[in-house]
Amino acid sequence: MLRLLIPVDPPEAALPPVGTPTLALRGETMGTYWAVKLVSAAGPDPLVLRRELVALLDGIIAEMSNWAPDSVLSQFNAAPAGTWHPLPDDLFTVIAAALDVAAASDGAYDPTIGPLVDLWGFGPAGPRGASGLPTAAEIAAVKARCGWQLLDLNREARLLYQPGGLHIDLSAIAKGFAVDKLSRHLTARGITSHLVDIGGELRGWGIRPDATPWWVGLERAVGRAGLAGGLETRVALHGLSIATSGDSRRFLTGTDGARLSHTIDPRTGWPVPDRLAAVTVLDADCMMADVWATALGVLGPEAGFEKAAAEGLAALFLLRDGDGIAERMTPALAAMLDEEA
Numbered sequence: 001m002l003r004l005l006i007p008v009d010p011p012e013a014a015l016p017p018v019g020t021p022t023l024a025l026r027g028e029t030m031g032t033y034w035a036v037k038l039v040s041a042a043g044p045d046p047l048v049l050r051r052e053l054v055a056l057l058d059g060i061i062a063e064m065s066n067w068a069p070d071s072v073l074s075q076f077n078a079a080p081a082g083t084w085h086p087l088p089d090d091l092f093t094v095i096a097a098a099l100d101v102a103a104a105s106d107g108a109y110d111p112t113i114g115p116l117v118d119l120w121g122f123g124p125a126g127p128r129g130a131s132g133l134p135t136a137a138e139i140a141a142v143k144a145r146c147g148w149q150l151l152d153l154n155r156e157a158r159l160l161y162q163p164g165g166l167h168i169d170l171s172a173i174a175k176g177f178a179v180d181k182l183s184r185h186l187t188a189r190g191i192t193s194h195l196v197d198i199g200g201e202l203r204g205w206g207i208r209p210d211a212t213p214w215w216v217g218l219e220r221a222v223g224r225a226g227l228a229g230g231l232e233t234r235v236a237l238h239g240l241s242i243a244t245s246g247d248s249r250r251f252l253t254g255t256d257g258a259r260l261s262h263t264i265d266p267r268t269g270w271p272v273p274d275r276l277a278a279v280t281v282l283d284a285d286c287m288m289a290d291v292w293a294t295a296l297g298v299l300g301p302e303a304g305f306e307k308a309a310a311e312g313l314a315a316l317f318l319l320r321d322g323d324g325i326a327e328r329m330t331p332a333l334a335a336m337l338d339e340e341a
Contacts, residue, residue, distance in 0.1 A: 004338040005218075005235040005282075013238060016193055016209045017041050025050045029057040030175055031067070032199030038186060039193040039208055049189070056181055063091045064174040066114055066167070067124045073168055077114070081164025084154075092158045094170055094177050094287070095151075101173075101291045102148040105307065109295035110148045110266035114169035120271065122262040123169065139269040146266060176243055176290025179203045183286075195237065196286075200244065203286045204237025213237060219244045221277035221318035221325050229325025230318050235336070241286035245293035246278025246318070265298050275320055276301045282314040282333065301328065 016039045023046055026035040034057060043049070065071045076085050087095065098111040117123040119134050119142045134142075145165050152161035179196050183203045186194045193206030195214040204214035213236035220230050235242065245263055263272050279296045283289035292313055296304035301319050305328055308315040314333035319326045 001231055003231045003233040005233060005333070005336040006338050007236060007238055007240050008335055010236075011239045013206045014192060015207060015211055018209050020209045022208070025053065027054060027057075029054075029198065030061065030065070030178065032175075033197075034178075034182075034199075035197045036182065036186070037195045037214075038191045039206070040191045043191055044189055052185065052189075053182055056185060057178060060090065060174060060178050060181065063088050064094060064170050064177075066169050066171070073170065076160065076162055077167040079162045081162065083162050084159045085162060087158050087160055089158075090177070090181070094173055095153060095160060095168070096155060097287060098170065098173050098291060099148060099151060099153055101288075101295055104311070105295040105299065107148060107267055108265070108298040108304075109172065109291060110146060111168050111170060111173070112146045112148050112151065112166050113264055113266045114167035115142045115145050116264045116266065116269055117169055117171070117262075120262075120264060122264075143266075143269040148266075172245075172294040173287055173291040175199060176201055176241070176286035176288070179241065179286035179290075201242065201286055201290055202237060203241040205239060207238065216242060218242065218280050218316060219246070219278060221246055221320075230327055233316075235282065239284060240282050241284065241289045242280060242282055243286060243289035243293045244278055244280040245297040263294060263297050267298075272298055272300070276304070276317065277320050277325060278318045279304065280316045280318075281308075282336075305330065 020039050020041045023038050025046065026033060036053065061068055063072045066073055066077060068074060072088060072091055079085060101109050102111065114123060118125040119138060121127040150163050150166055175198050179198050179201050180203060182196045183205060193208060195204045196202060200219065202216055207213050215234045216237050218233040218235060265272050276297060279293050281289040281293045296308050296315060299307055301317055305317055308330045312332050313330060314336065315330045316333055317328040
């Protein structure tokens with residue numbers, strides 16, 4: 001069975017001339033791939049456009065990567081206590097949004113959990129290897145160095161305060177911001193029909209010459225028996241973005257055999273339980289879909305669902321139920337269902 005999702009009140013889209021070719025560009029960034037598909041009858045030279053997109057991605061890494069030791073973010077993380085730091089426009093936008101979602105989720109999302117991510121072997125420090133899983137004492141000690149409430153952002157002056165020892169990790173929001181940035185650049189270039197994909201987080205705009213939208217399949221989750229579950233679902237990505245947070249690709253295995261997700265609960269210092277396999281969020285902005293997918297995944301199947309519904313988020317929760325996968329769909333997502341599919 002194939003389930004279709006259609007945007008509610010989508011923006012108008014111009015139909016490209018019949019026969020206009022689709023151009024595909026791709027590369028590597030942020031530890032994953034990037035890919036762009038676009039339809040443009042008289043667009044820019046592909047090599048020039050690719051260089052522009054790569055420059056935008058490199059600029060984001062230079063500001064926001066905690067894997068690059070010379071990035072603006074890494075310099076902030078290494079700065080001494082009691083110092084204020086001016087933020088470039090893009091980094092300010094991302095940190096402001098990160099703090100807003102941290103507050104709205106009561107700390108289920110926390111941009112300062114970089115040390116915990118490292119401790120569990122999912123950060124720049126690399127896997128733990130033979131050292132095994134962290135001890136409760138190690139987790140407690142590292143957790144004491146985290147806390148989004150310790151960040152002081154002067155939004156008027158665009159200054160960020162380093163109280164000492166805080167390490168920001170924007171991995172759960174920067175990739176979504178990059179998707180939005182590339183999409184906005186394409187639109188500014190007059191390319192009004194395009195699909196941007198960075199590591200499975202996507203934003204689509206416009207329609208193709210055959211009058212069809214950019215159809216994208218929602219990521220399915222893996223049950224405890226190792227098989228993918230949930231209905232096959234495709235969404236028409238026009239003015240919409242998709243981001244998914246789950247444990248299907250990056251995880252450790254606990255002593256009891258349970259999956260230990262790369263998503264860390266900042267409130268406990270431990271990976272989120274494996275009952276919730278994945279959360280997919282659809283939003284106009286990929287940045288917000290990205291960060292909310294993480295926050296809802298930490299909140300879990302009950303509190304996360306309630307928060308998503310209260311925030312009006314279009315979200316799909318995939319839960320492990322026995323050897324299979326059960327689904328929960330928020331009202332905002334259910335409103336997109338194509339009843340004729």
